Amino acid sequence: MAGATTAERGERQKPESDPPRPPRLGWLRRPRTLIILLIAGVLAGAASVWVLYGSPWLRAERVSASGMRVLTAEQVREAADVPVGSPLISVDTGAIAERLRGKLPRIDSVDVVRSWPHGIGLKVTERTPVLMVEKGAKFIEVDANGVRFATVSVAPKGVPTLELSVSPSAGSRRFGTDRLVREAVRVARDIPAAVARDTRTLKVRSFDSISLELKGGRTVDWGSGEKGRAKARTLTALMKAAPKARHFDVSVPTAPASSGS
Structure with a gap:
């Protein structure tokens, strides 16, 4: 009976490969770290909301008007009726622009822009x-x-x-x-x-x-x-x-x- 061939002997002698290792889960094995990160994210989000809406640091306090040739800055500011004291982020710039065009037909277009941290700018273009x-x-x-x-x-x-x-x-x-x-x-x-x-x-x-x-x-x-x-x-x-x-x-x-x- 013939012995094993060289190829067969090589196959028998080839070491078995190591079994697959499970992926490293790292931080998933540390639930305490995950909980801390989640709490930190929630607190950061809450702090951002408070800064934008609840703090006194980012509120509309000044209203400026520019671009007029006939109208006065006082007329524009009065017609704009900007809610001074409100959070700057909550000021409805579209409503202000619509209000200005409705009250002052001389205005052809107006850009209402927030000027952080306390300003609202009214850039007016009058009709010619x-x-x-x-x-x-x-x-x-x-x-x-x-x-x-x-x-x-x-x-x-x-x-x-x-x-x-x-x-x-x-x-x-x-x-x-x-x-x-x-x-x-x-x-x-x-x-x-x-x-x-x-x-x-x-x-x-x-x-x-x-x-x-x-x-x-x-x-x-x-x-x-x-x-x-x-x-x-x-x-x-x-x-x-x-x-x-x-x-x-x-x-x-x-x-x-x-x-x-």
């Missing part, structure tokens, strides 16, 4: 008038979005007056006053800066019949609010080409005209 509408002895300011946001006793400098001279046959019933005002605002936004400084009145006779009255008696037929940028470029070139003209027509920007001298 591009037109004004006469109402008796007062003036209603209209911004670039057509929003009538304030009534003032003194007309703002450099802002043209809107004059609506619309008859029923000219389409006022079709478009409505608000639509015509928005169209006028659209024109006011596109007027070249150099011309805007000289514009005294923006007249609206119909949706597609808008004209400008400039200082010195000069006039511009603008037409509708469409193709405003092209009309602005054409008007600038036309005024340079005919500086002594009294009347300019850019209602069709590809076929402009000027007259008078």
